[in-house]
Each structure stands twice: as structure tokens, then as C-alpha cells.
Amino acid sequence: MAATRDIVATYRGPGRVVRRLLGDGLREDRALIYLMIGCLMVFVAQTPRLARQAWQTGEDLGMLMGATLLAWLFIAPLVFYILAGVSQLVLRIFGVKTSAYATRMALFWALLASSPVILLWGLTAGFIGDGLEMTAVGILWVAIFAWFWIGGLTGALRATS
Template structure:
């Protein structure tokens, strides 16, 4: 199934999508591609906010974009690998039967599947700015991300 269809299906049943992805076999290159794709989309989502910030403060937009690119493309993936490791350790303490690959896949897929909401968040931050609208979209993204991650983690922990 195409990634876009899987993302749409995740909003209907995140556990089923992660289970289906797990049946394709452990492919670390696929998990890394999901993570890097999500990080690249998150970087793109930050651009309207950065442009607004640069315009209002008089800072150089290129400097802001460079720092954000460094953070999301080089540093964030390492942090997400560490978070997945911690999630796997916690699941193992509670008797989970999943794998390290499954923990990474559940986290990375949750991040990728929730990026449409992050793109909306970036647009709201860039065009409207700080306010209740930005907070509501951020809360919606946070809720969906946690829902996707927890559902995917539970599915992969039970499947193994």
C-alpha cells in the first residue's frame, strides 16, 4: 500500500497499519526512511514560522533555516532512536513481547503519519502567529501523535 494511503488509514486505525507494516518483515532501511521523511517534512513545516519570525525580528532567515535544518535532519533522528530504545525497555519491563525494530517502527511511523497536522501547525504559526488557534492545532497534533504511537506500540508488542 502507498505511504499516503497508509497515512490516511492510520487516522482510522493506527494499530492495524503498524501490524501490516510489521508483516513486511524487519527492514531497518524502511524505518529510517520513515524517520528521515518525517524529519524533512517537519523542517518544511517550520519554514512559514521561521519566515514570520525573521520578518518581525529582523533576523537573517538563512541562519534560522540553517539551525532548524541541522536540528531536524541531523540531531532529531538520533534523539528518536534513543526514545524508541527507551520505549522498548519500558515495554519489556511490563512484559512486552515486541522487538526493537517494532518499537522504532511504531515511533517513526507515528511521527510520519502525524506530519499533515504539523504542516497545518506550521501554516497557522506562519500566517496567524501565536494564539489560541496555534495552541489548538498543536494540541490536536500532540493527541494524534500519542494515539498513533501508543496504538502502534501496543500492536507490535502483542504481535511478536
């Protein structure tokens, strides 16, 4: 199934989608591309906010975008790999048996699948600015990301048991 269809299907059942993705076998290349596209989507979501910031403060937009690009396409993937490793250790401490690949896939897929909401956050930040609307969309994104991640981990557990 296409990734866009999988993203839509994730909003109906994140566990089923992750279980199906894990059924394709160990595909570390696919997990990495999901992570990189998810980070790219977060970077794209930042651009309206950065343009607004540059316009309001007079800062150089190129410098702001360059720093954000560095952060989201080079540093954030490393942070997500570390977060996946830590979550794998926490699951092991609590006696949950799942593979490290399944844990990574659940996290990386949650980032990519929640990207439409983070893009909405970026538009809200760029066009409306700081305020209740931006905070509400940010909270919505965090809730959806957590739901997809936990649902994906649950699906991964069912796939491995």
C-alpha cells in the first residue's frame, strides 16, 4: 500500500498499519526513509513560522532555515534513534518482548503519520502566530503522535507474539 494510504489508515487504527508494515519483513531502509521523510515534513512545517519570525525581527531567513534544516535532517534522526533505543530498554525492563526494529518502526511511523497535523501547526504558527490556536494545534499533534506511537507499539507486540 502507498505511504499516503497508510497514513490515512493510521488515523483509523495505528496498530494494524504498523503490524502490516512489520509483516513486510526486516526493512531497515524503509524505517530510515520513514524517519527522514518525517523529519523533512517537520522542517517544511517550520518554514512559515521561520518566515514570520524573520519578517518580525529582521533576522536572516536563510540562516534560520539553515539552522532548522541542520537540526531536523541531521540531528533529529540521531535523537529519534536514541529515543527508540531508550524505549526498547524501558520495554525490556517491564518484561515486554519486542524487537528493536519493531520499536523503531513504531516510533518512526508515528512521526511520519502525524506529519499532516504538524504541517497544520506550521501554517498556524506562520499565519496566526503565537496564541491559543497554535497551542491547541500543538497539543493536538502531541496527542496524535503519542496515540500513533503507543498504538504502533501495541501492534508491534501483537505481530511478534
